[in-house]
Amino acid sequence: MNAIRVPIVEKIFSANDQLAAQNRALLASKNVYSINIMASPGAGKTSLILETIKGLKDRMKIGVIEGDTAAVTIDADKITEVGMPAVQINTGGDCHLDAVMVSGGMKQLPLETIDLLIIENVGNLVCPAAFDLGTNINVLIASVPEGDDKPYKYPAIYRGIDVLILNKMDLMPYIKFRPEYFTQGVQMLNPGLTTFPVSCTTGEGIGEWLNWLENQVKKNK
Amino acid sequence: MHELAVTENILIISDKYARESHAVKVTKINLVIGRLSSLVDDSVQFYWDIISKDSLCQDALLVFDRRPAIISCYTCSNQYEIDNELQPCPKCGSPDIFVQSGEEFYVDSIEIEK
Numbered sequence: 001m002n003a004i005r006v007p008i009v010e011k012i013f014s015a016n017d018q019l020a021a022q023n024r025a026l027l028a029s030k031n032v033y034s035i036n037i038m039a040s041p042g043a044g045k046t047s048l049i050l051e052t053i054k055g056l057k058d059r060m061k062i063g064v065i066e067g068d069t070a071a072v073t074i075d076a077d078k079i080t081e082v083g084m085p086a087v088q089i090n091t092g093g094d095c096h097l098d099a100v101m102v103s104g105g106m107k108q109l110p111l112e113t114i115d116l117l118i119i120e121n122v123g124n125l126v127c128p129a130a131f132d133l134g135t136n137i138n139v140l141i142a143s144v145p146e147g148d149d150k151p152y153k154y155p156a157i158y159r160g161i162d163v164l165i166l167n168k169m170d171l172m173p174y175i176k177f178r179p180e181y182f183t184q185g186v187q188m189l190n191p192g193l194t195t196f197p198v199s200c201t202t203g204e205g206i207g208e209w210l211n212w213l214e215n216q217v218k219k220n221k
Numbered sequence: 222m223h224e225l226a227v228t229e230n231i232l233i234i235s236d237k238y239a240r241e242s243h244a245v246k247v248t249k250i251n252l253v254i255g256r257l258s259s260l261v262d263d264s265v266q267f268y269w270d271i272i273s274k275d276s277l278c279q280d281a282l283l284v285f286d287r288r289p290a291i292i293s294c295y296t297c298s299n300q301y302e303i304d305n306e307l308q309p310c311p312k313c314g315s316p317d318i319f320v321q322s323g324e325e326f327y328v329d330s331i332e333i334e335k
Contacts, residue, residue: 003249003332006242011327012230012252095223126259127223130326152306156257159320184316188307191317 016131019099023106023134027117032063033220034117035213036097036133038157039141040150041123044167046075047200048141049118053082055210060115060217065089065105067097067122075120085109096127099134116217125150129157136220137162144168148177151185158189163196165209170199224264231265231283232273234328239277244333247281251332255325256290256304281331290323 011017027034039045053062064086066076079086087105091097102119109117119135121128140161142150145168151158158164164186186193196212198205231250239247254260262285273279290303296315301308303323309316 003334004242004244005330005332006238006244007330008234008238008328009330010234012227012234013326015230015233094226098226130223130258149306152308155307156259156324159257159324184309185307188309188316188318189320 013130013132016099019103020132020134023099023103024136026106027111027134027136030111030114031221032111032114032117033217034119034135034137035163036119036121036128036135036138037141038121038125038128038138038161039123039143040125040146043123043141043143043146044200045120045123045141046078048165048167048198049120050078050082051200051203051206052118052210052213053079053084055206056116056214057082057084059214061113062116062118063087063109063111063114065097065102065109065117065119067091067101067120069093069095069122085114091122095122095124096131097121097133098131102133115221116213125154125157129154129160136216139163139165141165141167142182144171144175144177148179148182149185151182151189155189158186158193161190161193163194163212164190166195166197168199168201169197169204170202224261225268227260228265228268228272231269231328232276232278235278235281235331236276238331239333242333242335244277244335246334247278247331248334249282249284249332250278251284251286251329253286253288253325253327253329255288255323257320257323258326260326286329288322288325291321292318293321294318 062084064079066088076086076088087108089101089105138161196209293300294310295317297313299312
């Protein structure tokens, strides 16, 4: 028996990419603007989402999909407390959300009435970068205490984002964080990246982020 | 990284093409993986031995063609390779660079018997 070579050249995550495209089309048909928020654990994903809801809830309807590795509803509870529909996805220990999970989460949300869908990915700088979810944009929250070397160590996630939020700016005086070194790393990977330095604690910079986001949602209508 | 998800997808893709080609057995799977993807080959092999059992791909050899991360400098056109951490151009120091290769992540081909 002779071995026969069968050429393939198919991306390993092509199935995910196809489903992400379906998610994207469904969201577009309902005029929902969607953002995928990624970060390491503790960078402030839930805090930023709560600040975003607080700032925009009188101007638009917001839905949230919460990705967590275990069945803890702490984050989802905080969102429903402020009166917005939230769905919790338990990834069962998986390190990331994928387009299948998000598709399931979207089915549980009243998409017709939602203007902005926020997806909180699992806290991790490696795996979420590989999975397109079908959102309009990918957002990364980096926080100052994590260190200024993160773009150099996790290039993949910095390559695939549309917006960077640098959180915990209020801690800058207490931490050795070289803004020029951090920015150089970001620029190498993603030149001209839209960046918002913020602090969820003091509220610094949150207004600029909200204005930008509100404009994006309006443009999507 | 999510090696289990990667391995499952490799199996699904290989199995699909093997069936379409009326294979009785898949002997080899050629993967092209860039240096910038943080995939651990040994973990994929470990999962592979478990999940490919009783499929057309059982005992198929996984071959990883690892592509280096090659960076090009916009300022001086120098090309250089990075191993672990990203670096500005070592020749002229410019951070004005682009990734030439290293982000490959696909199943290139399979070898089958029929």
